Amino acid sequence: AQSVTQLGSHVSVSEGALVLLRCNYSSSVPPYLFWYVQYPNQGLQLLLKYTSAATLVKGINGFEAEFKKSETSFHLTKPSAHMSDAAEYFCAVSVTGGGNKLTFGTGTQLKVEL
Amino acid sequence: DAGITQSPRHKVTETGTPVTLRCHQTENHRYMYWYRQDPGHGLRLIHYSYGVKDTDKGEVSDGYSVSRSKTEDFLLTLESATSSQTSVYFCAISESVGRQPQHFGDGTRLSIL
Numbered sequence: 001a002q003s004v005t006q007l008g009s010h011v012s013v014s015e016g017a018l019v020l021l022r023c024n025y026s027s028s029v030p031p032y033l034f035w036y037v038q039y040p041n042q043g044l045q046l047l048l049k050y051t052s053a054a055t056l057v058k059g060i061n062g063f064e065a066e067f068k069k070s071e072t073s074f075h076l077t078k079p080s081a082h083m084s085d086a087a088e089y090f091c092a093v094s095v096t097g098g099g100n101k102l103t104f105g106t107g108t109q110l111k112v113e114l
Numbered sequence: 115d116a117g118i119t120q121s122p123r124h125k126v127t128e129t130g131t132p133v134t135l136r137c138h139q140t141e142n143h144r145y146m147y148w149y150r151q152d153p154g155h156g157l158r159l160i161h162y163s164y165g166v167k168d169t170d171k172g173e174v175s176d177g178y179s180v181s182r183s184k185t186e187d188f189l190l191t192l193e194s195a196t197s198s199q200t201s202v203y204f205c206a207i208s209e210s211v212g213r214q215p216q217h218f219g220d221g222t223r224l225s226i227l
Contacts, residue, residue: 043218051213
């Protein structure tokens with residue numbers, strides 16, 4: 001079975017600073033990895049996905065993530081935080097043959113301060 | 115945005131009453147999912163469907179049942195609601211398995227008193 005660990009349930013950055021949200025996965029087969037963002041009182045919106053092509057994946061709103069197999073990581077980064085990035089971020093993993101079931105991390109709440 | 119509508123968006127009910135949540139999609143996607151979201155747990159899969167009348171259990175299926183009689187509709191039923199089922203429920207759809215992402219509805223906030 002696969003699992004996801006998100007280190008840091010709350011992360012605070014200054015506007016303009018680097019955003020780094022950590023995600024480590026566990027899977028016995030090659031995984032598919034996703035980052036989703038959730039704004040208050042809304043559903044989850046796909047930020048980006050890794051599906052075994054390029055290891056550096058670019059997503060919406062200036063976010064990107066790098067798949068590192070040796071570290072079993074898929075950390076999310078953005079060079080310069082904006083106030084509008086304040087939201088909760090979820091990392092998720094699925095595997096082939098699993099009915100496309102997603103296993104989510106517990107989420108990281110990102111706060112952006114002036 | 116993917117055409118997913120969840121209804122109702124908010125519901126308050128009492129312990130022991132039956133509750134049905136509806137997810138309606140206009141994308142003709144084969145796969146549909148029900149998750150619950152609770153603080154500290156992220157989203158957890160309740161049930162999913164891989165076609166009309168084809169469903170399977172997820173991680174937290176006890177106390178829930180589902181039905182899918184049409185491609186576009188996926189119903190989640192709490193036969194006898196308990197306070198532990200107070201949560202936000204999300205429906206998701208997916209075109210196929212593996213590399214295709216899931217797309218989520220806006221959620222149903224359910225409170226059981």
